[in-house]
Amino acid sequence: MAKSKTVYYCGECGASSPKWQGQCPACSAWNTLVEGVAEKAAGNHRFDSLAPSARLQNLSEIEAREAERIPTGIGEFDRALGGGLVAGGVVLIGGDPGIGKSTLLLQALARLSQAHPVLYVSGEESGEQVALRARRLTLDAERVRLMAEINLERIVSALQSEKPQVAVIDSIQTLWSDQLSSAPGSVAQVRECAAQLTRLAKQSGTTVILVGHVTKEGALAGPRVLEHIVDTVLYFEGDTHSSFRLIRAFKNRFGAVNELGVFAMTETGLKGVNNPSALFLSQHGQEVAGSCVMVTQEGTRPLLVEIQALVDTAHGNPRRLTVGLDAQRLAMLLAVLHRHAGIGCFDQDVFVNAVGGVKISEPAADLAVLMSIASSLKNKPLPSKLVVFGEVGLAGEIRPAPRGQERLKEAAKLGFTRALVPEANLPRQPIPGIEVIAVRRIDEAVMRIRELD
Structure with a gap:
């Protein structure tokens, strides 16, 4: 069996190099090149437009309006988002393992499901584990649709058929696409899967929330281009040994950055803190x-x-x-x-x-x-x-x-x-x-x- 050809990808910008170098030739970052499998060009790869109609217009002809918000029912989460979720928006949320990302998103979907169709895609846990968490949090998750899958093409097909208003992908590092031969979590896979889901969100109006892993330094794992693809980047802060959590917006195309939401971790999940100064x-x-x-x-x-x-x-x-x-x-x-x-x-x-x-x-x-x-x-x-x-x-x-x-x-x-x-x-x-x-x-x-x- 022929040995796969390897190249080196930059963890900051995603650029590739045929051999290892101390400095990335594209973004000049140091010690960011990691080895990966060389990707073959796909013959049936499609690049669809993000807008339903791609035609030239004068800027003055376009009707500008404020994006309608979809409140999650969790006040501190809505504050960090700038007022709520936006139809067709893509949110990336990162944080240390065990800090409460999946718990918060499952709580938000349970509340959203009372008025909107929602879908929870679990790539790290089985359906039984997610159901056990929902039972432990005493959530009314009867209307929450669940899919335990890591193949991108199957997830996209489910999103197109179910047409949910809000979809959570937990997590982006576990997904892999048939178009690429590298392993899940590689720079190429993370970048391609995020780009495909973003394109689908813009075309269908589904709000997509991506959960991202973090590195030892506290930054989001994967290529830095991942932060440029999405509309909003949220970070969980706080000590896992403490009962308090902070969620901060570092990027938001639909609202203010540096907004802070404060939560307390309880037996029934994360609860918003009304007076965080205390x-x-x-x-x-x-x-x-x-x-x-x-x-x-x-x-x-x-x-x-x-x-x-x-x-x-x-x-x-x-x-x-x-x-x-x-x-x-x-x-x-x-x-x-x-x-x-x-x-x-x-x-x-x-x-x-x-x-x-x-x-x-x-x-x-x-x-x-x-x-x-x-x-x-x-x-x-x-x-x-x-x-x-x-x-x-x-x-x-x-x-x-x-x-x-x-x-x-x-x-x-x-x-x-x-x-x-x-x-x-x-x-x-x-x-x-x-x-x-x-x-x-x-x-x-x-x-x-x-x-x-």
Whole structure:
């Protein structure tokens, strides 16, 4: 039997190379080429148009309208999606194994099935296993159609005959097509199966939800082009040992990105959390040094998050460690604190943590991080009922954060009475229940905090 010819595929862009190279010749990514079977050109391969009529039109002739939403009945899931599912849209949802992807989607299909035809395609579990999960979650899944299959052509045929409004493919890495000779999960198979399902969704109006595996680094497995094919990319975040889960939108053609949905894992599945700020605030019996509450903006939702810092004498080389924050930015902020406020940590270990497992990427956390570090270093708690937000520049200036009014109103609603904010975020009209302290520079912020003691 003749040996199959092998080529090397890039895990980032899907380009192929006849031999292994350290750098992809197409996208210049390093160490991304993996060996695979060379694919033969298929003679009967069809490339259909995504639109029902492919004709030239003037842009002004096209009637623009908002995409109608299909609510899933799970409020936090709909928030992450931007209001609900869109007919003909393709959603890719990824996350660590066991974090709750299949559980959430089965719950959503059970609710959608009360008003729409739905189909659950299981490529990893048998029908008995899916039925057992539905029984454990006490779901009314009588109208949920189930298909345990991994062959793409059979799945496409079922979608065309059943014509469901929403279809879940769990997962895209298990599918394989007759058109290709490589194994399921290979770069070529994942890319081809996702492209075929996307084409079918656009033509039929069926909403397709793809479940994707993740790598050790937390990114979606398979070619990076997979994220460009779909309309929406959602990621599950959180520790599998914790009962709380976060779902975040990283791409959404029909809504805002960085929207955050918060869930609690219970015996009957994932339940939406109405007041997520309570998850990220510790309930201390007394004031604690090194703790500072900030208001972060996740999409359209302001959240209150506690930032904790621990500064201790270093034994050897000082360590800088962050959880939920950017470690490189912490090193920069410590230099600014020393240069412009006279507070040095060059002989101290500095540990910073965002409580609750949330990841904060916006620079508006800078001022809260520095205030918590200064509090821990001096071993003096910050004033109670104080919230802080603002970006800190290299020159020591404090820059404004977007949507400052919404942040302050959320803090006032949760009972906070004082806020330390950039001067540009000072509200024109007083906000009832909260005193706003505006500062321009980091040294001024440190001085105002001392005056409040």
